Amino acid sequence: xxxxxxxxxxxxxxxxxxxxxxxxxxxxxxxxxxxxxxxxxxxxxxxxxxxxxxxxxxxxxxxxxxxxxxxxxxxxxxxxxxxxxxxxxxxxxxxxxxxxxxxxxxxxxxxxxxxxxxxxxxxxxxxxxxxxxxxxxxxxxxxxxxxxxxxxxxxxxxx
Numbered sequence: 001x002x003x004x005x006x007x008x009x010x011x012x013x014x015x016x017x018x019x020x021x022x023x024x025x026x027x028x029x030x031x032x033x034x035x036x037x038x039x040x041x042x043x044x045x046x047x048x049x050x051x052x053x054x055x056x057x058x059x060x061x062x063x064x065x066x067x068x069x070x071x072x073x074x075x076x077x078x079x080x081x082x083x084x085x086x087x088x089x090x091x092x093x094x095x096x097x098x099x100x101x102x103x104x105x106x107x108x109x110x111x112x113x114x115x116x117x118x119x120x121x122x123x124x125x126x127x128x129x130x131x132x133x134x135x136x137x138x139x140x141x142x143x144x145x146x147x148x149x150x151x152x153x154x155x156x157x158x159x
Contacts, residue, residue: 003028
């Protein structure tokens with residue numbers, strides 16, 4: 001199953017939005033610590049509303065711990081420091097989409113450890129999108145390619 005990994009997130013509101021994205025798309029979330037804010041499930045539940053209970057997430061104490069657990073999966077780094085457009089990349093169902101910290105990205109050794117690096121081409125000299133917006137775009141393409149979208153019909157909804 002596709003999943004998202006956040007490397008040392010800086011902004012709790014982005015983590016809350018990423019939790020919501022994972023819940024609504026059915027993908028897992030990996031949080032690679034340390035976070036730049038106190039991680040409290042109670043506070044995260046408040047910012048992510050009730051979505052935290054709807055996702056499978058794992059907190060990793062370090063990059064090394066994350067890679068030990070996920071050594072059989074491809075790690076695809078979403079970055080502005082490459083020329084490989086995400087729309088020209090072939091995703092696999094077990095990929096992990098890695099987003100760096102909002103303020104610093106990821107260190108060079110993590111760039112080198114990624115199986116691939118992909119980017120969203122920017123119009124008019126723009127530098128980057130919000131981390132959740134960028135992840136949403138790339139995740140949508142990955143789900144499309146891998147037939148990862150699940151059809152859910154709410155029994156309470158008519159139509």
